[in-house]
Amino acid sequence: MRFALAGASVVSIFVLAACGGSPGRPPRPMSALDIVPAPPGVVERAAFMEKAPCTRCHTVPLAAMSPVHPAAHWGVAQRHAPNETMQCQTCHADPVRGELRMLGGAPVGFDESHRLCGQCHARQQKDWAGGAHGKRATGWASARVAIGCTGCHNPHSPGFGRRLPAMTRKEAAGE
Amino acid sequence: MKNGLVQILSQPMDRRTAITVAGCAVAGAATAAASVANAINPFASPESREASRLEWQRYFQENYRLMSEEEKTEALLRLERLHQLKHGGRISVSGAEPIEKVLFGYAFNVSKCRGYLECVSACIRENNQDRASGMAYIRIHEHRNGEFDFSKASDTFDHPVPAEGHFYLGTQCFHCQNPPCVDVCPVKATWMEPDGIVVVDYDWCIGCRYCMAACPYDARRFNWQAPEVPEADLNPNQHYLGNRMRQKGVVEKCTFCIQRSRDGRNPACVEACPTGARIFGNLLDPQSEIRWVLANKKVFRLKEDLGTDPKFWYFMD
Ligand code: SF4
Ligand code: SF4
Numbered sequence: 001m002r003f004a005l006a007g008a009s010v011v012s013i014f015v016l017a018a019c020g021g022s023p024g025r026p027p028r029p030m031s032a033l034d035i036v037p038a039p040p041g042v043v044e045r046a047a048f049m050e051k052a053p054c055t056r057c058h059t060v061p062l063a064a065m066s067p068v069h070p071a072a073h074w075g076v077a078q079r080h081a082p083n084e085t086m087q088c089q090t091c092h093a094d095p096v097r098g099e100l101r102m103l104g105g106a107p108v109g110f111d112e113s114h115r116l117c118g119q120c121h122a123r124q125q126k127d128w129a130g131g132a133h134g135k136r137a138t139g140w141a142s143a144r145v146a147i148g149c150t151g152c153h154n155p156h157s158p159g160f161g162r163r164l165p166a167m168t169r170k171e172a173a174g175e
Numbered sequence: 176m177k178n179g180l181v182q183i184l185s186q187p188m189d190r191r192t193a194i195t196v197a198g199c200a201v202a203g204a205a206t207a208a209a210s211v212a213n214a215i216n217p218f219a220s221p222e223s224r225e226a227s228r229l230e231w232q233r234y235f236q237e238n239y240r241l242m243s244e245e246e247k248t249e250a251l252l253r254l255e256r257l258h259q260l261k262h263g264g265r266i267s268v269s270g271a272e273p274i275e276k277v278l279f280g281y282a283f284n285v286s287k288c289r290g291y292l293e294c295v296s297a298c299i300r301e302n303n304q305d306r307a308s309g310m311a312y313i314r315i316h317e318h319r320n321g322e323f324d325f326s327k328a329s330d331t332f333d334h335p336v337p338a339e340g341h342f343y344l345g346t347q348c349f350h351c352q353n354p355p356c357v358d359v360c361p362v363k364a365t366w367m368e369p370d371g372i373v374v375v376d377y378d379w380c381i382g383c384r385y386c387m388a389a390c391p392y393d394a395r396r397f398n399w400q401a402p403e404v405p406e407a408d409l410n411p412n413q414h415y416l417g418n419r420m421r422q423k424g425v426v427e428k429c430t431f432c433i434q435r436s437r438d439g440r441n442p443a444c445v446e447a448c449p450t451g452a453r454i455f456g457n458l459l460d461p462q463s464e465i466r467w468v469l470a471n472k473k474v475f476r477l478k479e480d481l482g483t484d485p486k487f488w489y490f491m492d
Contacts, residue, residue, distance in 0.1 A: 127492070131464025132284065132472055135451040140463070141274075141439030152451065160450060165292035167299075168333040 039129060041145035043137045046110035054092075079157040091116060091155070113149040226260040229253050238363060239376040239415065250378075251415055258420075266411040268419050271437040273370035279431050279486065280371070280458040282468045283345055286492040287452035290315055290336035290343040297447030298347075301432060302418040303410050305402030312396065312429040313347045313444060345452075346477070347444075348373060348394035348429040349485030356386035356395065365426075371458075371486055372431050374416035382424035391478050392485075395428045431455070458486065 051057070051072065058065070080086055093101040100108045100116055108116050118125030127133035134152065137145045149155070213219050213227035236242070236250055247270050254268045295313045304310040316328035320340050328344075337343065350373050357365050357373065364379040365386055387395045401423040413419040414434035421427050432442035436455070440446075445453040456465035468474065472490035 123492070127471075130467040130471055131454060131456075132282075132468045132490070133287075133451060133492075135448070136441075136464070139438075139440035140436070140456040144464070152449070160289060162335045162337060163291070164335050165290060165333065166296040167292050168331075 039131075039136075039144045039146040041138075041143065042111060042114065043145060043147045043151055044111055045148060045151060049110060076156050079159075080155065110150075111148060113155070117149045117155075222260050226257060229257050229260070233257070233378060236378060238379045240363075240366065247415075254413075254415070254419060262406050264406050264409065264411065266409070266413055266419075269412075269414045269434060269437075271414060271434075273368050273372075274437060276457075276459050278371040278458045279350065279436060280456065280465045280469075281350075281431070281487045282454040282465055282472075282474065283487065283489050284450075284452040284454070284492065285342060285344050285489050287450045288315065288343040288345060288448075289450055290317060290332065290338070290341075291449060292336075293447045293449055294345065294444035294453065297443040298429070300408065301410055301435070301443035302430075303402070303404045303413070303420055304396075304427075305398065305400070306405070306408070307403045308400065310396050310398075310402070312394070312427075313345055314393070315343050315345045317341050317343055344489065346392055346394070347487075348390075349392055349477070349483070349487035350429075350431060352484035352486055353482060355389040355391065355481075355483060359385040359389040361385065368416070370437070372416075372433055372436070373428075374430055374433065375426055375428065376416070377419070377421045377425045377427065380425040382426065384426065386426055391481055391483060395426050397426050398423050 057072070078086065078088070090103070091100050093099055093107060100110060100113075102108050102116060103119050114125055114128060124133050128146065128149070131144070131146075134149070135147045137147055213223060216224070219227070233250070233253055236253075237246060239247070239250070242250060251268045251270050255266055258264065258266045292315060295311050295315065298304070298313050299306075299311055302312065304312070314330040316325060316330050317332045317336075317338065318324075318328045318341060320342060322328075332338070350367075350371055352367075352371065354367055354373050357367060361383060362379060362381055364381070365373065365375045367373045382397070384397055387397060398421050402421050404420070409420075410418060412434055414430075414437070417430045417433035432440075432444075436442060441455050442453075445455045454464050454468055456463035458465060458469075460466065468490060469488065474488040474490045476485050476488055
């Protein structure tokens with residue numbers, strides 16, 4: 001597995017400094033507007049994605065595309081939020097630029113899903129950055145490398161389904 | 176308790192004394208006599224005679240905590256050789272010591288667990304638990320929403336999960352910092368290691384099951400029969416105080432995967448959980464995930480009033 005080491009971003013250092021304040025002054029309480037620092041490492045995913053960046057297949061902007069051959073994306077259904085809240089373009093840049101975009105329009109890479117998803121899911125993002133949400137790719141003793149949001153959740157249908165357990169415990173009811 | 180422990184441990188007590196103390200001399204002598212009979216049987220194959228000799232030595236070995244370094248090494252090699260003689264395959268039995276300045280702790284996110292039992296399945300495979308009896312260290316309890324009563328919860332569900340209107344909560348050994356199971360063991364076969372893991376010396380346990388009665392969390396399991404794991408499914412990376420094969424009549428339980436955790440890895444359940452409900456780490460490291468959870472989440476423990484001080488916390492999102 002390869003890891004993209006994000007390091008402490010400039011933004012997060014700035015936030016930490018701002019929180020510290022001068023001695024004697026209580027630190028500013030965290031608010032949803034604070035940018036939550038990412039853990040030291042996030043598992044790299046973009047390099048292993050088959051259908052990204054979009055420019056791997058597409059050469060013309062989305063608007064100029066004929067709607068006739070959507071077969072490559074038939075598996076994708078938007079089951080994330082109602083259509084009035086989210087459409088493809090909410091996260092995917094348009095015209096096709098091979099990247100995702102923040103709500104404000106700024107580009108964001110496929111390996112930084114925590115920034116993108118955290119715009120709405122701020123509580124989950126904070127828990128993920130701290131270690132209470134999601135999974136780490138390393139053992140407890142190594143530097144922390146976290147699995148990004150899309151490493152576990154399908155962004156188009158992020159819920160976990162209902163299924164049979166991995167095994168049955170009926171026979172183990174005794175000791 | 177400390178005094179009693181030191182007193183008993185400083186008395187030279189061999190296996191035979193311990194057994195006599197427990198009043199099991201007849202059964203013990205029979206087992207030992209059988210291996211002696213085979214060891215000197217001129218018609219037995221050299222392998223089976225070697226195995227009998229090793230079994231004999233193993234039978235009279237010290238409590239693990241009283242072994243010298245050489246004795247520990249011998250005991251580990253003996254187990255590896257015995258496995259090879261009996262089953263043909265190779266295993267490695269580690270005696271890795273606790274890492275300094277490490278105290279293991281665990282947190283369980285009740286909001287995230289969905290009853291998939293991936294942890295239970297991974298635990299059974301990692302820890303070589305008896306397949307025949309379906310032993311499992313971890314139990315996942317299916318509770319009805321709004322109800323928190325273990326007597327009404329099911330830990331044997333086999334329908335699609337998560338079931339509508341239910342939540343799931345897992346239990347296993349909590350590695351209590353004040354473990355009642357350790358206090359009651361009459362032969363000091365179970366104890367807490369400096370890194371906080373409560374372990375059992377399966378070669379010293381006499382199977383009295385006092386510890387099972389003393390544990391308020393139903394965390395210990397007893398081998399009513401000789402545990403069976405098909406050779407192909409056996410995890411060969413073992414630890415003396417962890418997932419090495421147990422024998423009939425001894426107690427075992429979760430060891431936070433000592434064979435993995437002392438190697439810097441996470442326990443198998445933590446790694447297997449698909450929802451990230453399980454968090455493990457060093458309580459003495461302020462930068463660890465477990466410390467972040469303890470500092471930022473409303474955590475609770477089971478039967479806190481008993482004063483067992485479990486190193487296993489629950490929290491919700
Ligand atoms: S949970 Fe039970 S077996 Fe584990 S340390 Fe506590 S009392 Fe002992
Ligand atoms: S069953 Fe429990 S109390 Fe009895 S000897 Fe074994 S570890 Fe000790």
